[in-house]
Amino acid sequence: MSSLEQANEVYNKYGAYELMKRGISEGLRHLSAPYENLQTEDQWVGAKYYGNFAGFHNNFGGNLAETKCRTASGNPPQIETTQESEELEAAMELRHNGYTKIGNIYDEDVIDEVVSRYNNIIENKEHTKSSHSNDPGDGNVYIRGIDSPQEEYFPEAEQLVTEKVKNILRNYYRSHIQIRNLRAYRTHHIPPELMESKEVYNNHWHCDGKTSDHIKLFVCLGETTEEDGPLHIMPKKYTREYAKRNASFDRETDGAPNNVVEEHGEPVKFTGVAGDVMLANTQTCLHRAGVPDEGRSRDLVQLYIAPSSEPLPENWIDSELEGADPNVWSRLLKY
Structure with missing residues (x-):
């Protein structure tokens, strides 16, 4: 699709104002392109100043984005909370530790429907993809996920964003x-000899390269024990201390499993059953x-x-999900 066709599609879907915002953000992205060559320096400064490896500009931009949205929201829908409420406690834990486990919050019929649809797609290889940016190309499938647009093929996932999740956030x-x-994806076993030579699917320690205001909602779609390869995460405090001491962190070597990251801290492992959250x-947690x-x-x-500056639409799953924008200037203009 040409740039003109893309612009016309945006105009028809979202109107002139959105087209103008995207045009400005795209221009700023090109202006800031040379900055991408300074990623190592950006990570080093960010590690020393913010205590993580997302990069200085992602932390700075994330803080600006939160302030912008908080100010623009004015008085968002008041949430009836007390200092003892579960939602407020979870929000405080998320802010302090960088993560919070909130258990299984779904009705049984809801999670059964979500898991059933997911399994049907994955096992029938319908609308799925097996590629990954670090695919070793040996013909084996180590990760298989639902193809894009996932909101179209897997709309049942909308039910995972409950009022409790919204209130916490x-x-x-x-x-x-x-x-x-x-x-939504399934990860498989990686042979030890391959793990020693290559990172296959984000199985090395790292911080995501997005602005620091982004939060991920993880939901188990099946029983997940330590033998099933759960998500490993280090608390924000540990990440901060480690990053400030090791600002020149190299993901390929230092981030290898069972290497220096785990020498001075015990990771939290996201184990549980289908529906655990x-x-x-x-960005702020290794x-x-x-x-x-x-x-x-x-x-x-x-x-x-x-x-966001605006309330979440009830039918958000019906709209195209654009993804987390890695460009700070685009991020501040677009949402």
């Missing part, structure tokens, strides 16, 4: 929220995918959530 941001991205800031034992696999859905 409104308390966290003190603003409205929005859903930016949806992923974790919220996490994967984390990695666990690797299932031979013959085992792990099923997980994740949604990228961000603060």
Whole structure:
């Protein structure tokens, strides 16, 4: 599709104002392109100043985005909370630790419907993809996920964003929220000899390279034990201390499983049953995918959530999810 056709599609779908915003943000993206060559320096400064490896500009931009959305939201829908409420406590834990486990919050029929639809897609290989940015190309499938647009093929996932989840995040941001991205996938065992030579599916320790205002909602889609390769995450405090001491962190070497990251801290592992939930800031917390034992696999859905200037539409799943924008200037202009 040409640039003109893309512009026409945006205009027809969202109107002239949205087209103008996207045009400005795209121009700023090109202007800031040379900055991408300074990623190593950006990570080093961000590690020293903010205490994580998301990069200085992602932390700075994330803080600006939260402030912008909080201010623009004015007085978002008041949430009836007390200091003892579960939602407020979870929001405070998320802010303090960088993650919070909130258990199984779904009705049995809801999670059964979500899991049934997911399994049907994955097992029939309908609307799925097996590729990954680090695919070793040996012909084996180590990760298989629902293809894009996942909101179209897997609309049942909308039920995972409950009022409890919304309330926790409104308390966290003190603003409205929005859903930016949806992923559902199955990870498989990686042979030890391959793990020693290559990172296959984000199984090395890292911080995500998005603005720091983004939160991920993780939901188990099946029983997940330590043998199934659960998500591993380090608390924000540990990540901060480690990053400030090791600002020149190299994901390929230092981030390898059972390497230096785990020498001075014990990771939290997201184990549980279908429907168990974790919220996490994967920019401010070191984390990695666990690797299932031979013959085992792990099923997980994740949604990228961000603060917003406007309320979340009831039918958000019917709209195209654009993904978490890695460009700070685009991020501040677009949402």
